[in-house]
Amino acid sequence: MSILVFTENWEGKFKKLSYELVSWAAAVAKMNGSTVTALSIGNVDDAELKSLGGYGADKIINIKNDALLTLDNNAYANAIASTAVDTDAKIVVLSNNNTGKAIAPHLSVRLKAGLGADVSKLPVSLNPFTVYKRAYSGNAFAHLTIKSDIKIVTLARNSFDIVSTSNNAVVENKTVDIDGSQVRTVVNSVEKQSGKLLLTDADIVVSGGRGMKSPDNWAPLVELADLIGGATACSRPVSDEGWRPHSEHTGQTGKIIAPNLYIAVGISGATQHIAGISASKYIVAINSDKDAPIFETAQYGIVGDAAKVLPKLVEAVREVKR
Amino acid sequence: MSPCFLPVQNKQVKETINKQVEPSIINSMKILVCISVVPDTTTKIKLTEGNASIDIAGIQWVINPWDELSLTRALELKDDASNGINSVTVIHVGTTVSEPVIRKALAIGADDAIRVDAEPVDAYFTAAQIAEVVKKENFDIILCGIESSDFNGSTVGGMIAEFLEIPSVSAVSDIRFVEGKPALVREIDGGRENITVSVPFAAIVQKGIAKEPKIAAMRGIMMARTKPIKLYQPSAVEPLTEVVMYEKPAPKAACKFVDADAPRQLITLLQNEAKII
Numbered sequence A: 001m002s003i004l005v006f007t008e009n010w011e012g013k014f015k016k017l018s019y020e021l022v023s024w025a026a027a028v029a030k031m032n033g034s035t036v037t038a039l040s041i042g043n044v045d046d047a048e049l050k051s052l053g054g055y056g057a058d059k060i061i062n063i064k065n066d067a068l069l070t071l072d073n074n075a076y077a078n079a080i081a082s083t084a085v086d087t088d089a090k091i092v093v094l095s096n097n098n099t100g101k102a103i104a105p106h107l108s109v110r111l112k113a114g115l116g117a118d119v120s121k122l123p124v125s126l127n128p129f130t131v132y133k134r135a136y137s138g139n140a141f142a143h144l145t146i147k148s149d150i151k152i153v154t155l156a157r158n159s160f161d162i163v164s165t166s167n168n169a170v171v172e173n174k175t176v177d178i179d180g181s182q183v184r185t186v187v188n189s190v191e192k193q194s195g196k197l198l199l200t201d202a203d204i205v206v207s208g209g210r211g212m213k214s215p216d217n218w219a220p221l222v223e224l225a226d227l228i229g230g231a232t233a234c235s236r237p238v239s240d241e242g243w244r245p246h247s248e249h250t251g252q253t254g255k256i257i258a259p260n261l262y263i264a265v266g267i268s269g270a271t272q273h274i275a276g277i278s279a280s281k282y283i284v285a286i287n288s289d290k291d292a293p294i295f296e297t298a299q300y301g302i303v304g305d306a307a308k309v310l311p312k313l314v315e316a317v318r319e320v321k322r
Numbered sequence B: 001m002s003p004c005f006l007p008v009q010n011k012q013v014k015e016t017i018n019k020q021v022e023p024s025i026i027n028s029m030k031i032l033v034c035i036s037v038v039p040d041t042t043t044k045i046k047l048t049e050g051n052a053s054i055d056i057a058g059i060q061w062v063i064n065p066w067d068e069l070s071l072t073r074a075l076e077l078k079d080d081a082s083n084g085i086n087s088v089t090v091i092h093v094g095t096t097v098s099e100p101v102i103r104k105a106l107a108i109g110a111d112d113a114i115r116v117d118a119e120p121v122d123a124y125f126t127a128a129q130i131a132e133v134v135k136k137e138n139f140d141i142i143l144c145g146i147e148s149s150d151f152n153g154s155t156v157g158g159m160i161a162e163f164l165e166i167p168s169v170s171a172v173s174d175i176r177f178v179e180g181k182p183a184l185v186r187e188i189d190g191g192r193e194n195i196t197v198s199v200p201f202a203a204i205v206q207k208g209i210a211k212e213p214k215i216a217a218m219r220g221i222m223m224a225r226t227k228p229i230k231l232y233q234p235s236a237v238e239p240l241t242e243v244v245m246y247e248k249p250a251p252k253a254a255c256k257f258v259d260a261d262a263p264r265q266l267i268t269l270l271q272n273e274a275k276i277i
Helices: A016-032 A046-055 A073-086 A098-110 A219-227 A236-240 A271-277 A306-321 B065-079 B096-108 B123-137 B156-164 B218-224 B264-273
Strands: A002-007 A035-041 A059-063 A089-095 A114-125 A129-135 A140-146 A151-155 A170-174 A185-192 A204-208 A231-234 A261-265 A282-287 A300-303 B029-034 B037-039 B061-063 B085-094 B112-117 B141-145 B168-178 B181-188 B191-197 B201-205 B229-232 B241-247
Touching (some): A002 A073, A016 A046, A016 A114, A035 A046, A046 A170, A059 A073, A073 A089, A073 A098, A073 B168, A089 A098, A098 A114, A098 A151, A098 B123, A098 B168, A098 B181, A114 A140, A114 B241, A185 B181, A219 A231, A219 A306, A300 B264, B029 B123, B037 B096, B065 B096, B065 B168, B065 B201, B085 B096, B085 B123, B096 B112, B096 B218, B123 B156, B141 B156, B156 B168, B156 B201, B168 B191
Parallel strands (some): A002 A089, A035 A059, A059 A170, A204 A231, A261 A282, A282 A300, B029 B085, B085 B112, B112 B229, B141 B201, B168 B201
Antiparallel strands (some): A114 A129, B037 B061
16 A cells, blocks of 8 residues: 655756655655655656655656656546556645646546545544645635545645655656547647746745835845745735736735745735735735734734835845845 | 526426537537636635534625636637637536526626536535536536635546546636637746647636626626526435535734834844744
8 A cells, every 4th residue: 555646846856845745645654554655757867756765755656758748637647547556556645736736636536536635734534534624715624534445635835844754765667658649738838937936836925015006116025035035926906007927926816825934015915815825834914004904814013114114124134144 | 586587497407419529610619617606705704513514604605706707718708709609608516505696607698507406515526417417518618717715626627527538728827719729828837838729628727817707787687587597407426525524724823013113123033933034
């Protein structure tokens, strides 16, 4: 019996979420006495593959196939389902990111395996297998029992601490036969940023709202983000106004993020915005209105005008860094 | 509400012949928009005694925000005659409680609606119900929102596709037709991909698919009263998951305020107390 983890890479390097997934699986394996198999699809070198052992993987299965260079939900589901069957996996874990969300439902039907999506923490119980998941956009959490023989879980980002261990994992290369009829989506072109910190992967996010007053006032916010190694984000009105790109919009209908630290500058904290950031470990709010709802969610707050507070904050960080 | 608002066919619709739709019949495509009915997004969620379920007293039910956007995009596609979209149908798995919300989707502009008369107990059950209907009614494009604001699953769309053995594309932020072929944009980490896909397909849509949800006009509301809502009885499908209880998020300690003139203090707290920078 094993737990199968789908570990995703970004340009050949495992994403941080892959280490979270393996750590989660290793903790569950300890509870139920099973082993952890990680499945990697793509061009990842041997040393990088082996690094998964450092988080608790016992075995790494590596699939390299030109037909799988871009995501086709059906083809990926085939590859993962066949690996699940080969390894007698009773639990299959994916990230609750765009890729995991795309593949997991296909896997669920194919393996007739109940799906717990957006799960955080360890299972509430193993028998019955009950997981803890976000519901009502973070306004509640559900205990969801998965009744099927095989269980599929998508783990919320940044919801489980990475644990290092010293497993000497074996890497096994697996070939899959993919005929053309399996791949029914064709990626014609890709526009991809490179070298920039991914908002959804960032540990620290500095985000601006309408209280920033003008797109011309963003320089100190960006500087603050750079100084503390964070990514920049914004609220919906800001991206709607075109002050910042849509890719930065965090909130219920934008990106849902869970960094360690979220600094909300000039963001009042509408429910829809909170739904996108409530899983952050720490929230700092800077707002001129002391009654702004963002302070109900934040651990730390500064009441003050963004234009005045930000430069002082930047100066303070510089001093500390010196 | 008056019964004349709800001309529901209270009998199971007869099975139509399961004809295979050729992708080449591009001029008569049918779009199906899956609608989830959720509490208004500003609702304060309360639990019932014993935390077994959500207290639905006083909840305003609305179309799931992402589903509303996908309906809007479906109608925009139909409005452009060159796309060859024949009809836009909405489908919902739920009880009579949802009828006013389905009626709203019709008022926004859907041509007709289908309701599978069952509690949507889990994603697998719900997707199986919709797939069964699609097998009978042959839709070419199935649109689902990327998640519902109640169960936050992002699961039904991909499951429908798998039940029907058709492709799905997730995180879709644009759908259009280029030379009669569907051209989709998929959001990926740090970028986007331009994708073509064979018909029929399911698209799981997200932000960007439409600018603003279309609002029902008075004329639409009047017309919606007479538009048909077909009723299907559910197929026998065993759900695979069950919510056994709910919890409210742990109450949070009060916000610690730092003087606006001494932001250094904030840095100290983040370093020494939170230990995150």
